[in-house]
Amino acid sequence: MINMMSLVGLFFFISFLLCFIALSLGLKTDKSREKVSPFECGFDPFKKSRVPFSLRFFLVTVIFLVFDVEVALLFPLGLLKVTSDTLFVGLSGLVLILVLSLGLMHEWNQGGLNWIY
Structure with missing residues (x-):
């Protein structure tokens, strides 16, 4: 039992170490204005690259996903009966x-x- 627990602990340690190494190597700190602006063949951009996103639509999507998962949990109950x-x-x-x-x-x-504010 102790051998299995030490293997699980070693697995978690190695996975956390690999995640830490990947995150530390993947960080980029050079975010100048030129780096984050979209490239349009040397011309000034015609419009903003960031399109505004409706927060209401995002909330309805999250609510749908939560209810969809809950309904999916009901399906196996027919087999358990x-x-x-x-x-x-x-x-x-x-x-x-x-x-x-x-x-x-x-x-x-x-x-x-509600779709209308």
Whole structure:
């Protein structure tokens, strides 16, 4: 058991060391105005390269992803019903649906689902 734990500890140490080395070697500090501006064949840029992004659209996308993952967690419950305790599977499904419904109601009350400001 100690041998397995030492291998796991060694694995984490090596992975953290490799991440630290990769991050320290990958940092670039030379960010002058010319380096970050877009290149358009020597001419001044016609428009900004950074297009403004709607924060409302981003929030709706994140909400969709969260609810999509929660719905994906409901799919295996149909397979568990055959092999497991029916009461446990039913309560697990109800808890997931309750969390999904409460999250939807919260987002609706906070105005996160409104497209018009």
